[in-house]
Each structure stands twice: as structure tokens, then as C-alpha cells.
Amino acid sequence: MSATTPDRPLQALWQRHRAYRRRFVLAVVMSTLNKVADVVPELLIGAAVDVVVRGDDSLVGAVLGVESRYAQLGWLAAINVVVWIVESASQYAADVLWRGLAQGVEHDLRVEAYDHAQHLDMSWHESRSSGSTLATLNDDVNQLERFLDVGAPAILQTVLNVLLVGAVFAASSWTLLLLAFTPIPVIVVGSLVFQRRLEPLYARVRDAVADLSGALAANLAGVATIKAFTAEDRERERIAGVSSAYREANRAAIRSSAAFVPLVRMAILAGFTCTLLLGGWSVLRGDLAVGLYSVLVFMTQRLLWPLTEVATVLDLYQRGRASTQRILALLAVPVSVPAGSTALARPVQGRIELRGVRAGYADGPDVLHGVDLVVPAGETHAIVGATGSGKSTLLRLVLRFDDPREGRVLLDGHDTRDLDWDSLRGSMAYVAQDVYMFAGTIADNIAYGRPEASREEVVAAAEAATARDFVEATAAGFDTLVGERGVTLSGGQRQRLALARALLRRPSVLVLDEATSAVDNETEAAIQRSLRVATRSCTALVVAHRLSTVRHAHRIWVLDAGRVTEAGTHDELLAADGAYAALWRVQTGEPDPVALR
Numbered sequence: 001m002s003a004t005t006p007d008r009p010l011q012a013l014w015q016r017h018r019a020y021r022r023r024f025v026l027a028v029v030m031s032t033l034n035k036v037a038d039v040v041p042e043l044l045i046g047a048a049v050d051v052v053v054r055g056d057d058s059l060v061g062a063v064l065g066v067e068s069r070y071a072q073l074g075w076l077a078a079i080n081v082v083v084w085i086v087e088s089a090s091q092y093a094a095d096v097l098w099r100g101l102a103q104g105v106e107h108d109l110r111v112e113a114y115d116h117a118q119h120l121d122m123s124w125h126e127s128r129s130s131g132s133t134l135a136t137l138n139d140d141v142n143q144l145e146r147f148l149d150v151g152a153p154a155i156l157q158t159v160l161n162v163l164l165v166g167a168v169f170a171a172s173s174w175t176l177l178l179l180a181f182t183p184i185p186v187i188v189v190g191s192l193v194f195q196r197r198l199e200p201l202y203a204r205v206r207d208a209v210a211d212l213s214g215a216l217a218a219n220l221a222g223v224a225t226i227k228a229f230t231a232e233d234r235e236r237e238r239i240a241g242v243s244s245a246y247r248e249a250n251r252a253a254i255r256s257s258a259a260f261v262p263l264v265r266m267a268i269l270a271g272f273t274c275t276l277l278l279g280g281w282s283v284l285r286g287d288l289a290v291g292l293y294s295v296l297v298f299m300t301q302r303l304l305w306p307l308t309e310v311a312t313v314l315d316l317y318q319r320g321r322a323s324t325q326r327i328l329a330l331l332a333v334p335v336s337v338p339a340g341s342t343a344l345a346r347p348v349q350g351r352i353e354l355r356g357v358r359a360g361y362a363d364g365p366d367v368l369h370g371v372d373l374v375v376p377a378g379e380t381h382a383i384v385g386a387t388g389s390g391k392s393t394l395l396r397l398v399l400r401f402d403d404p405r406e407g408r409v410l411l412d413g414h415d416t417r418d419l420d421w422d423s424l425r426g427s428m429a430y431v432a433q434d435v436y437m438f439a440g441t442i443a444d445n446i447a448y449g450r451p452e453a454s455r456e457e458v459v460a461a462a463e464a465a466t467a468r469d470f471v472e473a474t475a476a477g478f479d480t481l482v483g484e485r486g487v488t489l490s491g492g493q494r495q496r497l498a499l500a501r502a503l504l505r506r507p508s509v510l511v512l513d514e515a516t517s518a519v520d521n522e523t524e525a526a527i528q529r530s531l532r533v534a535t536r537s538c539t540a541l542v543v544a545h546r547l548s549t550v551r552h553a554h555r556i557w558v559l560d561a562g563r564v565t566e567a568g569t570h571d572e573l574l575a576a577d578g579a580y581a582a583l584w585r586v587q588t589g590e591p592d593p594v595a596l597r
């Protein structure tokens, strides 16, 4: 992960989520109450044994002022009932509070991390697999939830257990306290040592999850290519390799954390044996009351057995910690293309200017080398040029998916870096080379940029994009489901829906990147006629390989290896007899005079 990762992720989380502190404190209080109520029955057993053995001299008799042993036992039973009720109620409250806390943090963190990710630059998304981002948003957030739901209350219970049982021992016999507690330092030191060993192992597990998730997402997206090239076996092996790496990372972590369990059990055995043996000898010598002895034996059990769970808790803690680190690292990735604060007066006119623009990707070479270009408001301009000449890169700058390395991009005379997103992208509509359809109806997809549009407006936009006929021919018309698990559309149909989506937005600037490349010539001619009407009231910047698409543009800019080499109307460029004219002849099948010579 590219951003800095906090050394103490859970502490950093605590600092961030102040809103949950009250609920956390309440959950701790309920867990504490529950633990206290949990220990009391053991004390009551001791008191009952004391009543039976010592009769009128019993502690219960002295404290309650009741003489009859039957009545004393009755009182003990009544107290027990109350304690059980408190125990059950506080258990319920603690469960609800811890779970609510875990799910609240999970929900907030997931939404926050998703929102941050969607605001991160296109270049960030392009530089990593979507599967790995998905692993953070889904899997890592779930791990943290599990820790907060199960791990954190378990840690608290263990600590409370040690303190409460320790208090009972301390009040009864310091010798027994020391004996019963001998395993504790061993376990604490062991935990610290193991925790340090486990930390990098779990970080590796989380990285392996991200790799696996990335590989799976990429393969599922490319399943048609896998099938077409009969690469199923190869891909199965590749996924098996990535999955093995995950299994190995997990195995190493589990092997280490499991090794901790026998250590804890040996220490516990030592503590328990000491209490049993030395406590029993004390009773025989008359130094310790029988009732107290039975309580202490129970208490030792109560103290020590939950400690066998320490390894599991440590496991949850380390997984939660590693996941939190990844989530916080995602949240710490800075937005390198931040929104400006200037709002443009409406309606936006739509004048686009590029002034001395030099641009490229990451650490790569320049793709655009000092481009100057002006599109007056309301005009339709085209950008043509060989593949890889930088046409899409130029459009990305207009939409401000990236910022130029040098020079400025202006909308209505304002540097796009100063404009807020609503003024900049809010006044634009964009049809990308590969059209994306969201899961939903055709109408939902067309109305994506203006969800409040009426059905009539949606139909009119589809009509303008020559999509109405094919939409109405589908089973449910505009209510037909598309996108994931919906009907599959042809490339040309998708493009027309994307165009309808763009037109419905009534943009000031329409940006089309090969928006009609997948439709046949006849449909394209129909779309062009509609577009000429639709673009009367807006600026349009159109990239197309098929020159017939752009011959009516007010101005055509020819890009060659990131530089504008020619510009003019279709007729001017033909008259100039340069690269554009040569390309036109190739596309229209006219004989090339140079070749004929």
C-alpha cells in the first residue's frame, strides 16, 4: 500500500472514531458488571459450604444476622437468583453494545474508505487492481469488525477476570495469591513475545488476501478472454499459486499462534496444581477454612482456564490490527487532484482552452508536448490522429481526471484546478471508449447523470441517440435490466445508451471519446444528424478515428505524437493536403495522388 501506515493502528482508530467512545465506555461498564456478577456465584458456593460446615458461626449468619442454617441457605439462594438476573441482563446489554459498536465502526469505516477511494485520482485506481481495493473495503473491514465483536470483549473479560479473582485471593491468602498467579507473568511475557512474532506474519496474510482478491477479480472480469484462448488450465494454476501463497502466509501465522497454546496450558497446570496441593495442605493444617479452600480451587479454574483463549484473542487482535493498518493506509492516500473552490456562474458557457499543456502518466515520458487548443463556447471541435497520439489523454485533462505537468486547462477562462467539481464536471457529459452500464434498468442507466429526469425526457434522449427502437424492442423496454445479471447489450447498443445518458444531462460541454465507433455507418449517420441538433446549444469535443464522424466539426485538430500538427475545417485541411487529407483519402477509398505518382 502506497501511503504511510500508522504504527499503532488501533490507537489511531480510537482517535478517529470519537463518536463511538460513549458506546465503548458503556460496553466496558456492562462487561465489567457482567464479570462481577459472574464471579459472585463462586463466592456463594463458598458461603454455602461455610454455612453447612460451620453452622451458627458462619460468615453468612454473622453478616445477615440470621440464625437458622435453613434460612441462611435460603438467603444465599435468593441472592444467587438476583445475581443471575443481573448477570444475564448485563450479558445481553454487553453483547448488544459490543456488536453494535463493531458493526457501527465497520459500517462507518467502510463507507468512509469507499468514499475516499472514489475521490482518489484515476491514476491511483489505474495503478492497482480493483480486487485489492475491494479486499480492503470488504475483507479488512470485516476482520476489524470481528476483532471488535469478539476479540475486544474477550480481552476485557480476561483482564477483569484476573483482577477480580486476584482480589478474592488477595483477601483470602497472599501465599495462595502468589501461587495461583505464577502462570500470569509467564503468559503476559509470552503474549508480548508472540505478538511481536505474529505481527509481520499477519501483515503478510493481509497482503496475500489482497493479491488473491486482485487476481480473482481480474480473472472474472477477463473470463471471455480466458475462454477464447482456452487458458482455463493456466489460469487455474495461477490462481492456485496465489491461493497457495495465501494459505502459506496463514499457515505460518497459525503455526506461531498455535505454539502459544501449549505454553499457556503448562503454565496454567502449574498454577492449578499449586492451589490444589498447597491449599489442601493448609486446610489439613487448620490454616485455611474449608469453604474458602473450595472457593479458591474454583477460582483458580475460573482464573486460569479462560487464559487458554489468549492465543485465539491474540490471533484476532493481530488480524484486526493488520487490517486496520491497511484501511487507515487507504484513508491516508492523498488526493493529488483536489477540487478547487471557485464556482462558475450558471449557465456555464463552455469555452475550453489548453495553454502550453505538457502531460504524461506517473513517471513516464510526456504524452502531450506543449499543446495549445481553443474551443469557443458552443462550437463542435474534433481531435483526430493516429492511435496513441494522445487524444484520450487530452480529453482526460479537460475532465480533470489528471492535471497537466505544465501549462493550463481553462473552462470559461478559469483554470480547471480552481473550479469545484460541480462547476467543472457538473457542466460536462462524457462518453468514454469503454462504456459502463450499472446494474439497473435501461431507464436508470440513461438517467444516471440526471436521476430526477422524467420518463419522457429519458425516451427523448434515447431517441436522439437512436437507441429508442432497440430499447423498445427489448422484453421490458426502458425497464429492462442491464448491467450485472441483466441482459447483455451489443457494443453499439451500449454506446447509444451512453450517448443518451450524456445528452440527457444537457451539458455545457459534451466530451465524446470514440462514442460511435461500434455502430454501423447507417446508425452513425442517424446519430450524427441528432448530434448536430443536440450540440447546437453546447460545446462538443469529439475524438474519432472515423473521419466522416467529424467532417462537420467547426474545427478539427490533428494530433501527432502529442503535438498539434494541423488544425482547420474539413475543407481547409483537405485543401492543405497534409496528414488529414491523406487519412481522408485512405478512409474514403480515393486514390492517393502521392501513391499514383
Ligand SMILES: Nc1ncnc2c1ncn2[C@@H]1O[C@H](COP(=O)(O)OP(=O)(O)OP(=O)(O)O)[C@@H](O)[C@H]1O
Binding pocket: 126, 361, 362, 364, 367, 385, 386, 387, 388, 389, 390, 391, 392, 393, 394
Ligand atoms: N492510464 C495510463 N497510464 C499510463 N500511460 C497511459 C495511460 N493511458 C494512456 N497512456 C499512454 O499515453 C499515450 C497516449 O495514449 P492515449 O490513450 O491518449 O492515445 P489515443 O490517441 O487516445 O489512442 P487511441 O486512439 O488508441 O485511443 C500512449 O502511449 C499510452 O500508452
